[in-house]
Amino acid sequence: MSDEERRDSLADQAAAWIPPWERPTPPKPRTETDATPEPSAELEPPATAPAEPEPAPVLDDTEPAPAPAPRTPAAAEPAIVDAHRSPRTETAQDPVGESAAEPEGEGGVAVPGKRGRRRPTPEPEPAPVLDDTELRGALEAILLVVDQPVSELTLAQVLEQSPERIGTMLDEIAAGYTAAGHGFELRRAAGGWRLYTRPEYATYVERFVLEGQSVRLTQAALETLAVIAYKQPVTRSRISAIRGVNCDGVIRTLVSRGLVEECGTEADSGAFLYRTTTMFLEKLGLNSVDDLPPLAPFLPDDVEELADATR
The missing domain is CATH 1.10.10.10 (Winged helix-like DNA-binding domain superfamily/Winged helix DNA-binding domain)
Incomplete structure (x- = not known):
């Protein structure tokens, strides 16, 4: 064979050459073992034996080598799904979800480590209910130490009672002092309540307090x-x-x-x-x-x- 005939033969072989990854896969002969496939392999594509690549033809130094075909990206290959494993859902608990706590909102306080659970908001303790005898004694004790008239609202806040009940009890105490004929009385003055000496005993009080050092306005x-x-x-x-x-x-x-x-x-x-x-x-x-x-x-x-x- 002459050199010209050999060159033409090599050119024909190079033109007819197909890369291995573009060649069709020959069908696999069916055997008896393939009649009953296992359940786990139902969704898996049949494995094919890799085709042996044919030897590349010898090209002349003067001919350029054929460019390889672009490879398909791996992301485009079909995913293999396991039939025995359930897909992961958003409700599955994970370490991050278990440690995270729900934000605080209406209906309670968030509980750390428990997603979706809320601890009920504790209700404030009710104010202690005082009977009339104890309330009367508490009011009298406070009125003995005040240096200026104290309002009903202030007394109600201190004793944790309603202002209406405080006002009613103060009226009863004042009426009781007057009926008993004490030398002092409970009187409302300057928007509050305070104990005062009775006017009929003012001369004795002045004699005790002033002791001749009376200071009068001009x-x-x-x-x-x-x-x-x-x-x-x-x-x-x-x-x-x-x-x-x-x-x-x-x-x-x-x-x-x-x-x-x-x-x-x-x-x-x-x-x-x-x-x-x-x-x-x-x-x-x-x-x-x-x-x-x-x-x-x-x-x-x-x-x-x-x-x-x-x-």
Whole structure:
């Protein structure tokens, strides 16, 4: 064979050559053992013996080698499913799911380590119910140590009882003291309750407390205090205009005694406003400034003529 004939023969063989991975798989002969396949192999594709690759033809150095065909990605191959193993579902417990706790929401508190379970929210313990005798004794003990009138709401919060029950019991205690004729009484003053001595024993109390060191307000202080009580909130200039004299020193005295206090400023002039304090109500035995007596009975009959004369 000449070189030209040999070259043509090799070219024909190279053109007719098929790669092994593109060749069709020959059918496998059926045997007796394949008649009853095992259950686990029902979904598995039949195994095929790898085809022996044919020897590559010898190519001439002058001819280029054929390019290999692209390989199919492994992700495209069909997955083998085991018929005896159930697929994993989202409800299966795993270490992460068991250790995670449900977030807290309505209906209870999350329990660590238990998915989907909630511990019921503990209910607050009910307040202890006091009988009338114990409640009366507790109120009397508190009222003996207070240094200013205490409100019913404060007593209800301390004793964990309703304000309505506290108010009813205080009224009963006050009525009992009055009926028994004690030297003291339970009286409402300055928006609260406090024990006071009875007026008929005031001389004995003054003799014991003051012992000759009586401190009284001057006439100017009493007049200024009366103006503030009936005109509050009021400025210094207004008080001085009503009294006709300068009241700065008297107001400082009333503030130092705790009978008068500042309560803001006037919007127009920016002057300080003054009003009476809780001590003022306590000293006079009043519950509020609305209990002050009216001024009409104390005014002279010719007040209008006096006002016109001063103009």
